[in-house]
Amino acid sequence: xxxxxxxxxxxxxxxxxxxxxxxxxxxxxxxxxxxxxxxxxxxxxxxxxxxxxxxxxxxxxxxxxxxxxxxxxxxxxxxxxxxxxxxxxxxxxxxxxxxxxxxxxxxxxxxxxxxxxxxxxxxxxxxxxxxxxxxxxxxxxxxxxxxxxxxxxxxxxxxxxxxxxxxxxxxxxxxxxxxxxxxxxxxxxxxxxxxxxxxxxxxxxxxxxxxxxxxxxxxxxxxxxxxxxxxxxxxxxxxxxxxxxxxxxxxxxxxxx
Amino acid sequence: xxxxxxxxxxxxxxxxxxxxxxxxxxxxxxxxxxxxxxxxxxxxxxxxxxxxxxxxxxxxxxxxxxxxxxxxxxxxxxxxxxxxxxxxxxxxxxxxxxxxxxxxxxxxxxxxxxxxxxxxxxxxxxxxxxxxxxxxxxxxxxxxxxxxxxxxxxxxxxxxxxxxxxxxxxxxxxxxxxxxxxxxxxxxxxxxxxxxxxxxxxxxxxxxxxxxxxxxxxxxxxxxxxxxxxxxxxxxxxxxxxxxxxxxxxxxxxxxx
Numbered sequence: 001x002x003x004x005x006x007x008x009x010x011x012x013x014x015x016x017x018x019x020x021x022x023x024x025x026x027x028x029x030x031x032x033x034x035x036x037x038x039x040x041x042x043x044x045x046x047x048x049x050x051x052x053x054x055x056x057x058x059x060x061x062x063x064x065x066x067x068x069x070x071x072x073x074x075x076x077x078x079x080x081x082x083x084x085x086x087x088x089x090x091x092x093x094x095x096x097x098x099x100x101x102x103x104x105x106x107x108x109x110x111x112x113x114x115x116x117x118x119x120x121x122x123x124x125x126x127x128x129x130x131x132x133x134x135x136x137x138x139x140x141x142x143x144x145x146x147x148x149x150x151x152x153x154x155x156x157x158x159x160x161x162x163x164x165x166x167x168x169x170x171x172x173x174x175x176x177x178x179x180x181x182x183x184x185x186x187x188x189x190x191x192x193x194x195x196x197x198x199x200x201x202x203x204x205x206x207x208x209x210x211x212x213x214x215x216x217x218x219x220x221x222x223x224x225x226x227x228x229x230x231x232x233x234x235x236x237x238x239x240x241x242x243x244x245x246x247x248x249x250x251x252x253x254x255x256x257x
Numbered sequence: 258x259x260x261x262x263x264x265x266x267x268x269x270x271x272x273x274x275x276x277x278x279x280x281x282x283x284x285x286x287x288x289x290x291x292x293x294x295x296x297x298x299x300x301x302x303x304x305x306x307x308x309x310x311x312x313x314x315x316x317x318x319x320x321x322x323x324x325x326x327x328x329x330x331x332x333x334x335x336x337x338x339x340x341x342x343x344x345x346x347x348x349x350x351x352x353x354x355x356x357x358x359x360x361x362x363x364x365x366x367x368x369x370x371x372x373x374x375x376x377x378x379x380x381x382x383x384x385x386x387x388x389x390x391x392x393x394x395x396x397x398x399x400x401x402x403x404x405x406x407x408x409x410x411x412x413x414x415x416x417x418x419x420x421x422x423x424x425x426x427x428x429x430x431x432x433x434x435x436x437x438x439x440x441x442x443x444x445x446x447x448x449x450x451x452x453x454x455x456x457x458x459x460x461x462x463x464x465x466x467x468x469x470x471x472x473x474x475x476x477x478x479x480x481x482x483x484x485x486x487x488x489x490x491x492x493x494x495x496x497x498x499x500x501x502x503x504x505x506x507x508x509x510x511x512x513x514x
Contacts, residue, residue: 046486047459047507049306051334051352053327069348070310074509075458077308077348079336091326091336093308093350095458095507100484106510107415107448107482158364191364201332201352202304204461206507208483224500225364226465227357229303231503243481246488248505250304250352250463252331253363 001034004063009035011062011082016136022055024134025090025200025249026182030175032064032080032092037175039066040076040096044174048094049204056082056089099174099207105242112237113161113219115143121162122147138183139165139215149189158191158222158230160184165215172211172238180216181205181234181247187222188230188253196254198230203249214239225253258291261320266292268319268339273393279312281391282347282457282506283439287432289321289337289349294432296323297333297353301431305351306461313339313346356431356464362499369494370418370476372400378419379404395440396422396472406446415448415479415487417441422472429468429495437473438462438491438504444479445487445510453511455487460506462491471496482510 002010017027029050037043056062062084069077075097082090115121121141143161148154164180166172172180186198220234234247259267274284286307294300313319319341326334332354339347372378378398400418405411421437423429429437443455477491491504 047308049350049459049461051304051326051350053329053334069308070345072310077310079348079350088327091334091350093306093336093348095308103484105481105483107479107487109415110480158366202306202461204306204459204505206486206488206505208481208486208488223365223367224362224465224503226362226500227360229463229465230364231463231465243483246481246505248461248463248503 007039007066009038009064009066011035011064012060013056013058013062015058017134018058019134021057023058024182025052025203026179028056028082028090029092029203030179032082032090033094033175033178035064035066036078036080036094037096040068040071040078042076042096044097044099045178045207046075046095046097046099047206048092048178049202050090050092051202052090052200053088059084061085062089099210110235110243112241113217113235115161115163115217118163118215120144134183137167139167140184146190149185149194152193154190154193156191158187160187160190160220161218163215163217171213172216174207174210177207177211177236177245178205180218180236181245182249184218184220187220187232198251198254200249200251203247205245205247207245209242209244211238211244212240212242216244228253264296264323266295266321266323268292268321269317270313270315270319272315274391275315276391278314280315281439282309282460283436285313285339285347286349286460287435289339289347290351290432290435292321292323293335293337293351294353297325297328297335299333299353301354301356302435302464303332303352303354303356304463305349305435306459307347307349308459309347309457310345316341318342319346356467367492367500369498370474370492372418372420372474375420375472377401391440394424396424397441403447406442406451409450411447411450413448415444417444417447417477418475420472420474428470429473431464431467434464434468434493434502435462437475437493438502439506441475441477444477444489455508455511457506457508460504462502462504464502466499466501468495468501469497469499473501485510
């Protein structure tokens with residue numbers, strides 16, 4: 001990513017971060033957030049929201065236009081627009097600052113997801129028609145109870161749990177958590193099978209701590225499929241057992257008879 | 258609210274929607290969302306996010322500048338900026354459409370909050386130093402287990418539950434749910450007492466159904482106070498037992514020794 005002009009950043013979307021030819025929404029969020037961090041001179045997204053307008057095939061020609069709306073003492077509020085030539089691809093808004101690694105939690109009533117150790121989970125890295133290209137960049141290990149969708153035996157629970165790390169060993173930065181928030185198969189697959197595309201309308205991620213080294217463990221659940229929409233709530237915990245991000249997206253449900 | 262020029266709307270913030278002199282964040286979100294609905298010719302906010310930049314005292318001189326980024330078939334993506342003269346007050350982005358009242362839920366694994374009937378709840382309408390002016394516009398009835406904060410006996414659970422309706426009998430429109438999402442006392446008050454201000458950084462609301470007539474029932478919980486920040490998750494259900502909105506905000510935690 002290079003700065004083109006004041007507030008504009010080249011944002012290449014390479015092959016391999018896609019699902020069926022279009023870049024993963026979490027990947028786009030992470031790339032745009034990186035530009036927003038650079039422009040605002042802040043280290044971390046604290047809260048960021050993206051609305052998705054059009055599919056994003058691989059191209060070197062994407063541009064992110066960033067505006068720092070307010071530079072406050074603790075946080076800066078930043079907006080961004082991702083475009084490919086004149087086509088609007090996504091819009092984002094976020095508050096950026098320093099996610100404090102030192103201050104101890106003072107209230108926690110959540111627990112890390114109940115996932116077996118990685119060596120007892122199902123790696124999702126193999127090439128197959130059912131595995132998106134995205135998985136060549138990430139090592140994902142699914143909870144053995146949550147892989148039924150892939151074999152036509154969905155467990156009937158709208159949940160997806162597993163471990164995730166970068167395939168090339170890169171440590172997980174806070175912007176990487178934005179990718180992790182959208183890198184698992186849709187929860188809906190485990191409710192009713194792979195019924196079709198579940199396009200994200202909007203994704204919001206709160207980064208709550210710096211991740212410790214090692215893979216992150218994730219749990220995504222859906223409580224409400226209603227009016228043609230569904231939400232997907234995510235928790236991302238680091239290997240040390242700290243909740244490092246909360247996410248929520250709203251997506252279009254496939255039309256089901 | 259009147260249109261001033263193409264895309265700009267007068268957005269008066271009257272007295273009585275404030276907490277300690279500054280307008281409630283949910284009220285600002287509802288007002289801005291209304292302008293976004295008008296400009297985009299859509300009926301309902303489906304997903305909307307606001308970031309708060311500066312306090313908003315009552316004034317007739319607020320202006321909302323709205324841009325329809327994309328008008329799609331099902332949804333329109335819209336951004337907005339609320340300002341008072343040259344001072345940026347808040348920025349919003351949302352996807353707007355028609356929240357479908359007819360399509361039956363196909364998956365629900367949530368239940369309405371466990372709140373007694375209104376006549377067994379604690380009305381919060383009385384004037385007192387501890388009751389914000391906002392409450393003169395709204396009838397709020399708190400769960401009897403969740404009122405300890407007001408008497409210096411917080412129950413130690415970061416939760417706030419109750420019923421809410423407009424004091425003047427206005428039915429609850431979908432934009433009204435945006436106000437409801439931020440109209441209860443902070444959950445933190447019931448965890449550790451009224452320790453101070455809990456300023457909202459960002460608030461996102463998903464509207465999931467048209468509310469049936471009557472008051473709405475709300476539950477807000479906080480699971481994580483960490484790194485100086487806390488989230489507040491909200492569920493809003495209508496009187497007929499349908500979940501009509503999910504909300505989440507991130508706020509600055511008061512400094513506590």
